[in-house]
Amino acid sequence: MSEKINLKILRQDSPDSKPYWETFTLEASPDTNVISLLMDIQKKPINANGKHVAPVVWECNCLEHVCGSCSMIINGKVQQACNALIKTVGTNITLKPMSKFPVLRDLRVDRTKLFDNLKKVKAWIPVDGYYDLGAGPRIAPEEQLLNYELSRCMSCGCCLDACPNVNHRSEYMGAAVMAQVVLFNAHPTGKLHQSMRLEQVIGVGGIVDCGNSQNCAEVCPKELPLIEAIAELNKQTTKWGFFGSLKW
Amino acid sequence: MENNKRKVVIIGGGLAGLSAAMTAAEHGCQVDLVSIVACKRSHSVCAQGGINGAVNTKGEGDSPEKHFDDTIYGGDFLANQPLVKEMCYAAPSIIYLMDRLGVTFNRTNEGLLDFRRFGGTLYNRTAFAGATTGQQLIYALDEQVRKHESEGRVTRYEGWEFLRAILNANGECYGAVIQELSSMKIISLPANAVIMATGGIGLIFGKSTNSVLNTGSAASTLYKQGACYANGEFIQVHPTSIPSSDKLRLISESVRGEGGRVWVPRDGKPWYFLEEKYPKYGNLVPRDVATREIFNVVYDMGLGVDGKPQVYLDVTHLDPEMLDRKLKGVLEIYEMFVGDDPKRIPMRIFPGMHYTMGGLWVDFEHMTNIPGLFAVGEAEYQYHGANRLGANSLVACIYAGMRTGNRIGEYMDARSKSYSDIPTTLFEENVKKEEKLHDNLSNLAGPENPYVIHQELGEIMTENVTVRRINSKLENTDIKLLELKDRTKRIGVPDKSQWNNSPLIFTRELVNMIDLARVITIGALKRDESRGAHYKPDFPERDDKNFLKTTKAMYDKENDAPELSYEEVDISLIQPRQRKY
Numbered sequence: 154m155s156e157k158i159n160l161k162i163l164r165q166d167s168p169d170s171k172p173y174w175e176t177f178t179l180e181a182s183p184d185t186n187v188i189s190l191l192m193d194i195q196k197k198p199i200n201a202n203g204k205h206v207a208p209v210v211w212e213c214n215c216l217e218h219v220c221g222s223c224s225m226i227i228n229g230k231v232q233q234a235c236n237a238l239i240k241t242v243g244t245n246i247t248l249k250p251m252s253k254f255p256v257l258r259d260l261r262v263d264r265t266k267l268f269d270n271l272k273k274v275k276a277w278i279p280v281d282g283y284y285d286l287g288a289g290p291r292i293a294p295e296e297q298l299l300n301y302e303l304s305r306c307m308s309c310g311c312c313l314d315a316c317p318n319v320n321h322r323s324e325y326m327g328a329a330v331m332a333q334v335v336l337f338n339a340h341p342t343g344k345l346h347q348s349m350r351l352e353q354v355i356g357v358g359g360i361v362d363c364g365n366s367q368n369c370a371e372v373c374p375k376e377l378p379l380i381e382a383i384a385e386l387n388k389q390t391t392k393w394g395f396f397g398s399l400k401w
Numbered sequence: 402m403e404n405n406k407r408k409v410v411i412i413g414g415g416l417a418g419l420s421a422a423m424t425a426a427e428h429g430c431q432v433d434l435v436s437i438v439a440c441k442r443s444h445s446v447c448a449q450g451g452i453n454g455a456v457n458t459k460g461e462g463d464s465p466e467k468h469f470d471d472t473i474y475g476g477d478f479l480a481n482q483p484l485v486k487e488m489c490y491a492a493p494s495i496i497y498l499m500d501r502l503g504v505t506f507n508r509t510n511e512g513l514l515d516f517r518r519f520g521g522t523l524y525n526r527t528a529f530a531g532a533t534t535g536q537q538l539i540y541a542l543d544e545q546v547r548k549h550e551s552e553g554r555v556t557r558y559e560g561w562e563f564l565r566a567i568l569n570a571n572g573e574c575y576g577a578v579i580q581e582l583s584s585m586k587i588i589s590l591p592a593n594a595v596i597m598a599t600g601g602i603g604l605i606f607g608k609s610t611n612s613v614l615n616t617g618s619a620a621s622t623l624y625k626q627g628a629c630y631a632n633g634e635f636i637q638v639h640p641t642s643i644p645s646s647d648k649l650r651l652i653s654e655s656v657r658g659e660g661g662r663v664w665v666p667r668d669g670k671p672w673y674f675l676e677e678k679y680p681k682y683g684n685l686v687p688r689d690v691a692t693r694e695i696f697n698v699v700y701d702m703g704l705g706v707d708g709k710p711q712v713y714l715d716v717t718h719l720d721p722e723m724l725d726r727k728l729k730g731v732l733e734i735y736e737m738f739v740g741d742d743p744k745r746i747p748m749r750i751f752p753g754m755h756y757t758m759g760g761l762w763v764d765f766e767h768m769t770n771i772p773g774l775f776a777v778g779e780a781e782y783q784y785h786g787a788n789r790l791g792a793n794s795l796v797a798c799i800y801a802g803m804r805t806g807n808r809i810g811e812y813m814d815a816r817s818k819s820y821s822d823i824p825t826t827l828f829e830e831n832v833k834k835e836e837k838l839h840d841n842l843s844n845l846a847g848p849e850n851p852y853v854i855h856q857e858l859g860e861i862m863t864e865n866v867t868v869r870r871i872n873s874k875l876e877n878t879d880i881k882l883l884e885l886k887d888r889t890k891r892i893g894v895p896d897k898s899q900w901n902n903s904p905l906i907f908t909r910e911l912v913n914m915i916d917l918a919r920v921i922t923i924g925a926l927k928r929d930e931s932r933g934a935h936y937k938p939d940f941p942e943r944d945d946k947n948f949l950k951t952t953k954a955m956y957d958k959e960n961d962a963p964e965l966s967y968e969e970v971d972i973s974l975i976q977p978r979q980r981k982y
Binding site: 166167182184185186188189192195196197198205207208210212213214215216217218219220221222236238240257258259261264268271272275276277278279280282283285286287288289291292293294296297298300301304305307308336337340342343 | 423424427438439441442443444446447494497498500501502503504505506507508509510511512513514530531533536537540541544545547548550551583612613614645646647648650651726730733734737738739740803807850852853856895896897898900901902903904
């Protein structure tokens, strides 16, 4: 059984143009997701006033909640569009692009700064080379279960969008970046190089900018243990701040 | 930097592309890495179940040789054997490397890598990170490339799409033309080698397990530029996916690997039809076998659950704690999109188009028939024969990427010319060609909508060119494809902007999809036998005498059609035998 959907979208033609609202009316079943609605508009790009318009531009790829492409604000909450089903979001739906990233067009934003910050904190394991050095270090099963959770971060940007301390006045890198530092510091090889990461998060834009609002955990689509990770990072930076400079 | 002969362009940032980029950078190459989306969002991220390697931590007596035999047998003897053997022998070291890069693989009690069983084998040789292994693998490789990027060896072009290979008068490749999807700007990337890692082609079938960027558009473009496309007709339909209106969401084979059971109700009782018919491999028969059985049970016997095209995949009998530890990611997807809790209610699934064993033809150095143009990963045809074993894709992509990335520097050193010796007019001309094509697209003003044509393409390909192939239907399909291609000339791109114009980009991809669809359809039509995933009820037996050969499709420009020829397969290491599970 299909239902009538009112879809109101905050559109924007280019980075410098003025945003404007546009409404579409569609038919869809309760199990349909928001992306299917946008795809329907591609096939029949006519707005609620009967005017032919350009189809709505948005980003998506996997459609199954693992790639992090389709972040947008649906009915006021930042989330992935692919698992936003009609039966959950209802039939009066408002879509807006994420607010903490520059808008490219309609619902598509530029998330480069998130990746630039991952470079800044050196979010990788520095191995000697890709030639065969045999097995890696042993890791306890419980440790793996915990680290696995953090390794699911898909850089979707939702935590940054929800965070009150990520804004145009602040350089705070955001929960996603802080959590990645914890992940790499937890790995046996990564731990050998924790200084190079901790150095990056004790300064401007680092861990001191977190205000503990916990909005990040509330919106994280993967339910990453962000609060625990940030608490752990606070502990690591404090310890390193006091004792890191002592070599012996 | 400008005159560095070791300059390579890599198109595609999934497992294969990233593996090639990181190893090329390690060997002093300057890398331009092009991807439609941020690399970590590439389709590799969807891979769920695991990566194969005969590490033998279960003390079962597993070995790379057994892995090799399982792979060749699973592929119904169509794969060239030497490269497959190399891959299987390298697989354990690849898994160890991924571990060293920080992939959060599941662990045993002793802290070693854990392994599970997958389709087409009797051994536990699949390493896994929960049920989202592709995600952890691609993130680790993306992180390594980020390190090389921060050290100046890699330049990312994310949000750019490949338009064409730059070929000199001798047909040798010296770079690529790419387009930025936001500004629509077109530029050339000169290089002394181009590596294509553009992945799968699921969009040609409309709905599939693939991500929406997997159009095969780049491979199709190269085919029309003179690259040979091999074994296009070998399309894998995965037995277990969740049917839906926008996508067929994959339910990993690892669910069966951990004990999930496939059944339908019959005479008021569960009928575990795979276990009954295949006592040795049970629910883990290779994918083509499982898919055909499900089709048989649903369409020929009329036993689909609730009379619909669906069967049960049941994990309700398994330990919930184990399910969380090893399969959470996959079961989450089912619950998220269907609403039922798989721990309490059996999942309803049906086969869905999943993978292409065929791809660009490459030699044993991964070079296409165009000098200087290479292909790795799902984009090429070398490793999986007529049917791919589960968990072999991740290892094949990384193996091919690393092997090629490791050697590409030497290849470029040995080239008699460098791109810097070539007059810039070659590069400018190629950009101009694409700018003209872009303008033509922008000016299209007909009544047809590209997304509507695409839906029709997907429907007919899924209906006639997947599990069961009948020659008369394949012929009709090609006629319909020609019709669709004709209609594309009357498309009106519904967006006139020169900024972030998705429909325009899609229109170009659509034409390429139709051309590649013809390669697949005609390849299937001409292969009168059944082998691996290619099944013709009218020719149900394997015909080694006539068809133990690689299909090679070349573009006949004059007739705008694929021209097929056949090449002997290297079976020097394992003698073909009957494939029976």
